[in-house]
Amino acid sequence: MELALSLGDASKPFSSFLDKSAKISSKDLGFCIGLGSGFGGKSEEKGENREEFDRRVPSDSRSPVQLDLLPFSPVPRNQPATQLRFPWLSDNLMSEPGSTDVQGRGLDVNRFPVAVGEEVEDGTTALSSPNSTVSSFQMEFCIKNGSNRLSNKRDLEMETHPERASSRASDDEENGLTRKKLRLSKEQSAFLEESFKEHNTLNPKQKLALAKQLNLRPRQVEVWFQNRRARTKLKQTEVDCEYLKRCCETLTEENRRLQKELQELRALKTSQPFYMQLPATTLTMCPSCERVVTTSSSSPTGTATPPPTNGNGNSNSNNNPSISLQLATKPRLFPFSQAQAAKSAS
DNA sequence: GGACGCTAGAGCCTTACCTCA
């Protein structure tokens, strides 16, 4: 079984990796995953080709849909009944033991406020359930602040100027806040993952939409994508490294084999003058660039037709200025040498 | 049209926190 792993830059065509991996034995890489995406890549990085997207994606499948990640989050009044539910979410999540007790804890920083600044009687921001699954980043963050108005204000700014607002996050630490580790819920991660498969970069609109759908701050979505891209790149680097390592090993082995063969041929030449009767391959060397090109080779059955030779066994008895070498071996082509030979031949 | 400053976004590296064995 051979799968292709393309975890890298989606702007690079997935097929390019396949070209590469095709030269690896199917035993070499047993596990590859295609994450290359059709939509996305540089065009999106440079501000998304909207027309292209519009052409390819039917408008009815693009209509804003509220994805209900929150098992018991109420449908907003102005929200049509277009909520989608994820199959992995079951209604019994509501009573899941590890679930956040929304009414008890009151708040979850993971959540994007339903209405910024909307407050209930006790002064806390009115937030519906963010996600009932385990998320370690609870509202203690704000409680530590002694005021959740701060976060409301920041959320507001996040919505309007996410970058500016996020750059101010460190201010909290200066005020005695410790950075609290957030862990996204499975559902949030899964949805972000799906989104990443579609496009590995986000434009501001997409970021905001995702943030709203997942009840996260835009900055969190942005950071997740940054980290995801980093992980992708790291994995791709590992795969590339492994591939190059194998190439190196193969070439080293081949070099060793050829050296040995050369020694044998030299020995044979001195002891047996008729060695040219062996199946032969002609390698032509261009005198100017010194590139070696295979000009003829063994037949598929393994027998070879030796080119016309002069008495010495060399075939450069014609007017061709190139130098030909006769080797009593079949050529073995490797990913790099093959490509180079093809390039040289062209 | 070129220079300059500002802003936003991306990449990269690092840090801090969390989970788990």
Add this chain to the structure above:
DNA sequence: CCTGAGGTAAGGCTCTAGCGT
């Protein structure tokens, strides 16, 4: 309970492109 390793969200820095002046 402690500890170290690994995973990952987030902070900070730099670079680049786009835009307005």
